[in-house]
Amino acid sequence: MQLELQLSSEAPSTGSPGTVRPGGRTARTRAAVRDAVLAGLVEHGYPGLTVEYVAEHSGVHKTTLYRRWGGVEGLVTDALDFAGEDSWTPPDTGSLQGDLRALAREVVDAFGDPANAAAPTAFIAAAFQSPRAADALHRFYSERFARCAPLAARAVERGEAPAGTDSGAVARAVSAPLFLRLFITREPIDADIADQAADAVLAAVRAGVYAPPA
Template structure:
């Protein structure tokens, strides 16, 4: 769902610096040319590290992409708490919007999603990325339940997924601009549906 702010670099020793450089290079190539153009030797050259280091640590392109997604999940920004369900969902939607509208991150996600349709390990890594992000934001829905804004038994994870789904549709299907207005509409739709009981867990009365 959401990524880190572009250009974020964590402190660390040589191993951390090598990983940062290699993942940055892999992400750049994904964004520029797509998954089919990923090559470990090319990534090593762009990152300025030894080819053997890249092969020894990651082994395959799919292994490297899986690590890239894990790193993006680790560095993703934490949720925002505004005190209302709509405010929280708008904060989530706007973070997704900024990510998908970004000139690097948008194409990167398109490339990874395309690759995940045919690569089981990439698909697993992508699912893990989204699981981490949904888990991060789901508590804002639980807080809304506790405040009485939405019914008990609401599936907190489904509400968060409903926020980002329209924005990913726009990214992947060319369904219009991914702007703040689109983000706010997605959040408002999810909040309205949640209050109406649309996301009640199976077996709960509506």
């Protein structure tokens, strides 16, 4: 499951679920600020990020940054909220095993390559130092897990999962061992590890672990 935080000069595409975004210059300004925040977090980490850095790299005057975002915490929080305003949907491969493996491999794609992982890893580190960033990270992933509802619904319809299977719990279970390796034990992850995590969750789903008691 991706934490999509690559740098870009454009705002995310329109039409994402449950969001309304400003257009035109406002959206471009917000995207430029988001990019500068990402670059600063990667370069200096949360403790070294300053409003002055964001102003210099975004082209937005620091007075405007203070007025609109309030300071570094507000900038980081909004950058993460902005990342959640995309059109991501869970994989739809035609089978629950395929969906779970694809979901797990998204984590590998997002974090397995150090170059790709730099920005999302910096945001996760910021969440340990800023309560507002932690809240934003919680919102980001809670919303991501909520979007996984069709994954379980399709599996139930195909007879691959018991009725009432909790899609959020399934998505969390797929991601958990990968994030453990990434951020706790500092072990590498790859496609084989992703498939192993997905297949373990698949077995648990079939056993009814994520469904209400009969």
